[in-house]
Structure formats: structure tokens, C-alpha cells
Amino acid sequence: MSDFRQDFIRFALDKQVLKFGEFITKAGRKSPYFFNAGLFNDGASTLSLSRFYAKSITESGIAFDMLFGPAYKGIILAAAAGMALAEQGHNVPFAYNRKEAKDHGEGGTLVGAPLKGKVLIIDDVISAGTSVRESVELIRAAGAEPAGVAIALDRMERGLGELSAVQEVAQQHGLPVVAIATLKDLLGFLEHSPELAAHLDAVRAYRAQYGVND
Numbered sequence: 001m002s003d004f005r006q007d008f009i010r011f012a013l014d015k016q017v018l019k020f021g022e023f024i025t026k027a028g029r030k031s032p033y034f035f036n037a038g039l040f041n042d043g044a045s046t047l048s049l050s051r052f053y054a055k056s057i058t059e060s061g062i063a064f065d066m067l068f069g070p071a072y073k074g075i076i077l078a079a080a081a082g083m084a085l086a087e088q089g090h091n092v093p094f095a096y097n098r099k100e101a102k103d104h105g106e107g108g109t110l111v112g113a114p115l116k117g118k119v120l121i122i123d124d125v126i127s128a129g130t131s132v133r134e135s136v137e138l139i140r141a142a143g144a145e146p147a148g149v150a151i152a153l154d155r156m157e158r159g160l161g162e163l164s165a166v167q168e169v170a171q172q173h174g175l176p177v178v179a180i181a182t183l184k185d186l187l188g189f190l191e192h193s194p195e196l197a198a199h200l201d202a203v204r205a206y207r208a209q210y211g212v213n214d
Helices: 003-014 043-060 073-087 130-141 165-173 183-191 194-210
Strands: 018-024 030-035 066-069 094-102 108-112 118-122 145-154 177-182
Touching: 003 018, 003 043, 003 177, 003 183, 018 194, 030 194, 043 073, 043 145, 043 177, 066 073, 066 130, 073 094, 073 118, 094 130, 118 130, 130 145, 130 165, 145 165, 165 177, 177 183, 183 194
Parallel strands: 066 094, 066 118, 118 145, 145 177
Antiparallel strands: 018 030, 094 108
16 A cells, blocks of 8 residues: 555544444445545645645546546645645646536636646545536537546445446546545555554455445
8 A cells, every 4th residue: 555545544534534433325325434525624634635636646647638626526626636736846727617607707617727638537536426427528518538537535335236436437438537545545554553453344344245346
């Protein structure tokens, strides 16, 4: 496990974005852990998060010309990731959409830089893949090309079929998906964390029941 992925999991735990216990997912499954990226809600934590995104994007090797953040969580994530990438000397434009079209000012649903070239979509997680599908449609309608998707955590669990939501997005749209960390990384972290050892069997059992292969 790359050090930055281990650092990200520790960071998420410290901010209580990642918690262990008993939680019910949107799919109605009883999960032994919960991840809520909305709790990265102050300047310091968002700055740190942006640098984790930049690290995982850079390591992925995905070629892109700009970033796109789907409303609403993706808006701050795309802006923050753009700033962190600029710190690394990779300054790229970004854009985002609004849910409701605006009939005055610049109008429309798109805000920021014009969509062109290869566009990397930034979001927190992929659940049903709806925001990715909408983003892909917006990007292509503008004459640009979706380059991939960057997310914070890949839960690596089945959707409606045998594939995970991330695998479905990759297959349906032909796009690479890069995550800062995955369920596999989380298990690796737990295996080397004596203070959290009590949660290891529950997470292993959850993956055995609902998980997918890499």
C-alpha cells in the first residue's frame, strides 16, 4: 500500500469522515464502516484532501487538459484539486455545472472555463454513477472528451449486478477511474493497526459478501 493511501485513511479517521460501527447503506446493506466526504468541511481538511487528490491523479498517469466537478460536491473538489495540482506545477482550468439553468448573466448550466480537450471528472464517490453519466453527457455535448474520473474512496462492492459501481462506470463509458484509496487499502490499513483490529473481521466479512475483485 502506497504511503499516501495509508496517510489518507488515517486522515479520514482523524476527521471522522471514516467511521467504524454499524451503518445502513443506500442499498440497504449493513456496513461495518461509513465514509462521508462532506465532513471535509473546513479550510485545513479541504487543503489536505486536495493534495491527496492531486497525488492520486498524478500517480495514475491519466492525461487531461482540465477538471470538471459535478454539482454539488464536485464543485469544491474540482476547484481544490486544481489548486493542489497548481502547487505541483500543473496548472489546469476547471469548470462545473449548476443543477438549474440560469437565464441571466452568463446563462446556462456550465460555469468556469470552457469545456475543451480531455476533461477529468472529480467527485467524492461513485454510488449509482448518475453524476458521472450526466457529466459525460455535458462534456461530450460541449465537444470535449471525458478523460477519466477521480474519486476519494472506492468501496469495491457490487451494484445491481456482479460489477461494482466503479467498474460499471469504467465499462459503460470506457473511462479509467482512479481512487485515492479503496476497500482493499482500508483492509491493509486495518491489518497493521492494532488499535482498530476489532473491526478487521467485520470489514473482511462485508467484502466477502458484497465485494468485487480488483
